[in-house]
Amino acid sequence: MRKQIVAGNWKMNNNLQETKELINDIAAHLPQTNTKVMVAPTFVYLQHAVAAAKDSPIEIIAQNMHFAAQGAYTGEISSTMLQDIGVQTVILGHSERRAYFGEDASLLRTKVDRALEVNMQIVFCFGEELEDRKAGNHFDVVQEQLSDALFHLGEKAWEQIVLAYEPVWAIGTGETASGAQAQEMHAFVRNTLEQQYNGQLAASTSILYGGSVKPNNAADLFSNPDVDGGLIGGAALKAEDFIAIIKAI
Ligand code: PGA
Numbered sequence: 001m002r003k004q005i006v007a008g009n010w011k012m013n014n015n016l017q018e019t020k021e022l023i024n025d026i027a028a029h030l031p032q033t034n035t036k037v038m039v040a041p042t043f044v045y046l047q048h049a050v051a052a053a054k055d056s057p058i059e060i061i062a063q064n065m066h067f068a069a070q071g072a073y074t075g076e077i078s079s080t081m082l083q084d085i086g087v088q089t090v091i092l093g094h095s096e097r098r099a100y101f102g103e104d105a106s107l108l109r110t111k112v113d114r115a116l117e118v119n120m121q122i123v124f125c126f127g128e129e130l131e132d133r134k135a136g137n138h139f140d141v142v143q144e145q146l147s148d149a150l151f152h153l154g155e156k157a158w159e160q161i162v163l164a165y166e167p168v169w170a171i172g173t174g175e176t177a178s179g180a181q182a183q184e185m186h187a188f189v190r191n192t193l194e195q196q197y198n199g200q201l202a203a204s205t206s207i208l209y210g211g212s213v214k215p216n217n218a219a220d221l222f223s224n225p226d227v228d229g230g231l232i233g234g235a236a237l238k239a240e241d242f243i244a245i246i247k248a249i
Pocket of ligand 1: 172235
């Protein structure tokens with residue numbers, strides 16, 4: 001059966017001291033749970049974060065990576081560099097990468113392929129913008145994002161993939177999708193996977209919701225049958241809030 005996951009995306013926040021303290025604080029208050037807990041600090045502190053999380057069930061993951069194995073790509077970080085310091089999972093396709101760093105479907109496809117080549121896990125983000133939803137195009141946009149970056153993959157590769165539906169209009173805005181809106185899209189995605197692949201693959205793929213998840217709305221979102229957890233931004237920066245969200249599953 002598919003896993004329940006709560007992942008914290010810290011984005012470009014927290015210094016070294018805060019990184020270690022927050023991981024220790026989360027580890028100290030983690031409830032007994034089958035929910036997988038992941039945290040994505042910035043690249044430069046990943047190694048320290050891995051050390052801080054060593055004796056806890058928290059998995060340290062990366063926010064991004066480059067598509068090439070190595071080479072003349074000034075300022076970039078490769079998959080094997082991440083693995084070398086104990087990071088096995090990477091977030092790809094976050095809407096901030098798409099919007100501010102020009103990451104399009106064909107680039108994301110190469111990153112997905114590279115991560116899978118070295119057997120990394122991927123948290124793949126997708127989601128529509130406000131104009132798409134207003135125009136009623138959100139299902140088409142989501143289908144295209146998934147199809148362009150992921151539907152060339154064979155069935156086996158999907159064991160490495162977690163999906164994260166993050167409507168762009170809900171990220172960092174304080175405006176969240178309702179539980180019903182999240183469920184509607186997650187069910188659509190699962191149904192799309194069933195059509196593209198098969199029911200077994202669709203049923204075993206975790207689909208997280210992201211976009212202004214807070215302690216006070218997490219239970220409403222997570223209680224839906226096709227919502228398997230969350231990708232948390234702002235509320236992942238406070239141990240108390242992050243723990244409350246983990247407990248809401
Ligand atoms: P948010 O961010 O929870 O601050 O809206 C979510 C994300 O960007 O993954």
